[in-house]
Amino acid sequence: MDKISADSDVLFYYNSTKKWLVKITPKGQFHTHLGVIMHDDTIGKKYGSRLLTNKEKYVYLLKPTIHDHVMKLQHSTQIVYPKDLGYIAARSGLCGGQTVVEIGTGSGALTIFAASIVMPAGHVHTFDVDEEFMKTAKKNIDRAGVSDYVTLKKLDIKSSKRIPVTGADLAIIDLGDPWTVLPNVRKMLNDGGALFAVCPTMNQLETLTTELIQNEFTDIESTEHILRPINAREGKTRHAFRAIGHTAYLCYARKAHFGRARPKTVEPDAKKTL
Amino acid sequence: MDKISADSDVLFYYNSTKKWLVKITPKGQFHTHLGVIMHDDTIGKKYGSRLLTNKEKYVYLLKPTIHDHVMKLQHSTQIVYPKDLGYIAARSGLCGGQTVVEIGTGSGALTIFAASIVMPAGHVHTFDVDEEFMKTAKKNIDRAGVSDYVTLKKLDIKSSKRIPVTGADLAIIDLGDPWTVLPNVRKMLNDGGALFAVCPTMNQLETLTTELIQNEFTDIESTEHILRPINAREGKTRHAFRAIGHTAYLCYARKAHFGRARPKTVEPDAKKTL
């Protein structure tokens, strides 16, 4: 079960910047400047083995994880990074069996990641309006092996009068104007359900936060996540020279249930109450 | 099902620094400087509702997530933060159905988080040697509702001749000297299985990295994660003044299967091959 066969996905790994997700096909060849690998040479090998290219470079044959799928499939849209994906899951308490709605499927990266956590008992319902994106996303979701746990639909949640899913534990919003879907997202979430929006700009955080308060959300939190790679080597450990300066800001909130009273316009200030 | 009853766990939420995880008991009272809440007043309320204390402060009654459990239960040991937890899951591709081994249970925070993702088909096997910690961890795991997916055992993996679990997809190590368990962790992991170590110091990263290479791991990566809270408010958006400077460094690697040839002593340098 842990052996590579024709039709397997394999991560050819040379180093952290030279790695490729490859579908093995009989007689297939893989060409890079590191040399050539004949697909047939990988068949029957255990995952974790290494092969020598014709240029005498070792390449490891790793079993692709959800992370490898998520990182390799993102071409047509803004990338969502593991540091951000992981925080979305950990902060919202995403777990096996939950129901997730996603507004803005994009490349399907967030979809796949969320599905991999809630499966097999949970489900991700993802919505987009761009058919090109959806075609790509479908292919990506299939390849990652999570299509049983994902329903992908074309629907403009912003203006939809129909609420296609209710009782969701988490809503993930990846739109340029995430505040426009808040009224409908409220209806999709269960009581206390969580929301995460992926926001490239500070202005989006600001508008979204204002609208979240108006739409009766609480526990509102905006964060930014900086991943710093470290080169740990004997006697010369230091941070890496290369780094990514910015990916996206994240905004989290939970649906509150106020009853008849109207919410206050701002949350009590954490600093002042300390 | 979404209503609060006697015996429910409820997150009393006032603001980001004033929140408490409370077990509801008939006739129970909750006292803070924000005023008093009678437990009986919460019973029958929907999650997400709010209550007024006798000091006229609104407190929300939120359904605790795995995140709330993880953040509230960590008293006796070093805290593991959502930013780090999330990256561990996202980078290793942790998903529903997987098998996890954890060396060093601590307060059970990582245990609970991992169990919440792999459940119901997967399982977490966690090992510690400190009976006091284990008692606390057991209580925490029970309260978080994931005890069916966790096996907690007293065992010193470092010196154990018996390998209690094999075929693990992920090994999480939270020890001061994580390199000492590498030979046995290799035996627990399946081919290509992943490892994450939580390291408070740079020196640990350095020693661990050297030993990972010696123990035939690949795709080795050390990272640091900085979470920056943002105060998003109309016309005055800025990062928060308060922040945490350091939690832990993370070291990730995957088990390789070299066969008879010995591994090289360092990974090919990403920078040089660019």
Next chain:
Amino acid sequence: MDKISADSDVLFYYNSTKKWLVKITPKGQFHTHLGVIMHDDTIGKKYGSRLLTNKEKYVYLLKPTIHDHVMKLQHSTQIVYPKDLGYIAARSGLCGGQTVVEIGTGSGALTIFAASIVMPAGHVHTFDVDEEFMKTAKKNIDRAGVSDYVTLKKLDIKSSKRIPVTGADLAIIDLGDPWTVLPNVRKMLNDGGALFAVCPTMNQLETLTTELIQNEFTDIESTEHILRPINAREGKTRHAFRAIGHTAYLCYARKAHFGRARPKTVEPDAKKTL
């Protein structure tokens, strides 16, 4: 010349969070929870010496630097930090002999720092409208020993028809609405002169940048500076747990001289031209 005398300023240094700037007076006493130091015991001692308190704690007697003055005097206003002060000097190329104008004296911290660099041939002209601040600032500037190189005036630069200084090499703006003074600041700067604004919020950066382009500035740059303290100790080196999350954003620009043609509305995009 390096000995402590009555009337000397001395930094009593215990550790990085326990240090005090003290003016020595005959028969004076200094009380902390570390014990008591009699001022007379310090007189005649060399700077860099240490004294034992009556509680057997060593306290070093350090000669205060401009840094010590700047850090200890800031009570009434927002603090400006060495990391930000230093970048202002280094990025603008501030050097001995230059003329600086400062709009918003505040506590005088930036004033003192700038004066310490341009002195003795250069000068800092600083303007404020709040007489309380100015009184405090004057005291601080005197104590730091740079009053010969500073002229402190009450003047509202925003609405002033008189331009009190011309030919400045650097304008430092520490106001809530820095864009309001740009037309007059242009007249104070020499051709190519630099400007730095200290901005607590992202919104200020945004408005200021738009107005800088309208007011014919170029080389516009907004930055944020994160200082991370490191605990370097044998075998357990790591970042410090405590840190400051945010101080201020900085905006830099240089005055351009366009002649009759109007400026473009945005700077050419660095990313696109790469």
Next chain:
Amino acid sequence: MDKISADSDVLFYYNSTKKWLVKITPKGQFHTHLGVIMHDDTIGKKYGSRLLTNKEKYVYLLKPTIHDHVMKLQHSTQIVYPKDLGYIAARSGLCGGQTVVEIGTGSGALTIFAASIVMPAGHVHTFDVDEEFMKTAKKNIDRAGVSDYVTLKKLDIKSSKRIPVTGADLAIIDLGDPWTVLPNVRKMLNDGGALFAVCPTMNQLETLTTELIQNEFTDIESTEHILRPINAREGKTRHAFRAIGHTAYLCYARKAHFGRARPKTVEPDAKKTL
């Protein structure tokens, strides 16, 4: 006086990543992919003016600051960045009239920066052992216009029995093994004088800190500085995608004068005394 003439240094500025420090020569030409600029067209222009290239691109003619010199001259050695330079000055309280010793001249960047602050009454004494570096540094120092305030000597401070300078206010060390020069640096510093070492690795910080304590320094502080560029644009303000991950760590300390008693082996712990 602010007009460009033959022999002037001019910063040709297009945007933040396209800028060049050019020495104007009669009949000279400047070629880039932005087009051609005839040097003669710049002569007589005011600094801050702009010129149109033959490809219709505007280029500003800025008067180079010390910052521009420092950033453009660093070719042969590790770059020192404004964020780090500035902190060295601000934290040590470097000011007009002070004496600086520099061990390791490198490209002269730190030399020029320090000289620009202490001038005209102060002086920088800089020492290196590599004649190639020294030749380049001399050229750079001359071009930046600070050679009157710099003495550049070939001397191995580590093993020198002669102490060439005493009474220094600041010692800047840019060596791979900064701890080796501590005994001699102590002799060069005045009482309470400051030291800054530029350290690419964590291991250097660790060894240096241990040796600083042994060599009777106090107020020891290791820091790391992250500069985050911000793209401030109307309605879409965010951090820049591109960033530098690591430059160098900085270690600061002040010379203490213990007299006969031996120093303790570690500084009192700031955290514990809080």
